[in-house]
Amino acid sequence: EAGVAQSPRYKIIEKRQSVAFWCNPISGHATLYWYQQILGQGPKLLIQFQNNGVVDDSQLPKDRFSAERLKGVDSTLKIQPAKLEDSAVYLCASSRRTGEDEQYFGPGTRLTVT
Amino acid sequence: LAKTTQPISMDSYEGQEVNITCSHNNIATNDYITWYQQFPSQGPRFIIQGYKTKVTNEVASLFIPADRKSSTLSLPRVSLSDTAVYYCLVGDGRGGYQKVTFGIGTKLQVIP
Numbered sequence: 001e002a003g004v005a006q007s008p009r010y011k012i013i014e015k016r017q018s019v020a021f022w023c024n025p026i027s028g029h030a031t032l033y034w035y036q037q038i039l040g041q042g043p044k045l046l047i048q049f050q051n052n053g054v055v056d057d058s059q060l061p062k063d064r065f066s067a068e069r070l071k072g073v074d075s076t077l078k079i080q081p082a083k084l085e086d087s088a089v090y091l092c093a094s095s096r097r098t099g100e101d102e103q104y105f106g107p108g109t110r111l112t113v114t
Numbered sequence: 115l116a117k118t119t120q121p122i123s124m125d126s127y128e129g130q131e132v133n134i135t136c137s138h139n140n141i142a143t144n145d146y147i148t149w150y151q152q153f154p155s156q157g158p159r160f161i162i163q164g165y166k167t168k169v170t171n172e173v174a175s176l177f178i179p180a181d182r183k184s185s186t187l188s189l190p191r192v193s194l195s196d197t198a199v200y201y202c203l204v205g206d207g208r209g210g211y212q213k214v215t216f217g218i219g220t221k222l223q224v225i226p
Binding site: 035040041043044045091104108 | 160199
């Protein structure tokens with residue numbers, strides 16, 4: 001079974017620029033998560049999709065971050081404009097359903113904002 | 115959301131059993147307890163999940179007392195490759211959607 005795919009793996013941009021991350025979850029997984037992990041901290045949930053609907057985006061900075069999951073499969077996370085404090089690893093995860101199902105994480109995208 | 119508390123770091127020698135305890139005093143009736151492991155430059159990886167009593171798999175054991183206010187992850191005979199950060203999560207496992215929060219985790223350093 002193929003794992004969660006993410007791209008790019010690394011990205012360096014200047015502040016105020018835009019950036020987009022892509023995630024392809026495990027086939028058949030209904031739930032998709034985007035996390036932000038700042039160095040030395042645990043992952044912080046930004047947004048959770050159930051199929052193509054949002055079930056939780058309470059910690060997503062909506063003035064600059066946006067995410068979509070078209071057709072309930074792939075997802076993109078965008079930052080526009082980026083700030084220095086957005087430097088972090090962005091992790092995508094998926095699970096079969098919601099509830100107690102384990103989450104499968106991708107390798108992450110390391111973003112550096114200069 | 116039930117908040118979790120776990121030690122920030124632990125050291126252990128190779129071959130020893132390591133027990134990491136997580137406190138979750140406000141755990142709700144429907145909450146499951148899940149542990150993840152994270153190596154540097156990788157995403158977290160599911161280790162084990164339980165609701166009550168004891169759960170064991172090929173990697174670890176999870177001990178949950180009757181009051182469920184804490185849980186202990188047990189790693190038998192650790193090796194250098196077990197050096198990682200371990201996260202304890204508590205979340206609603208039934209109905210609705212599961213909302214879990216990762217804390218800082220416990221950084222386990224295995225010493226040769």
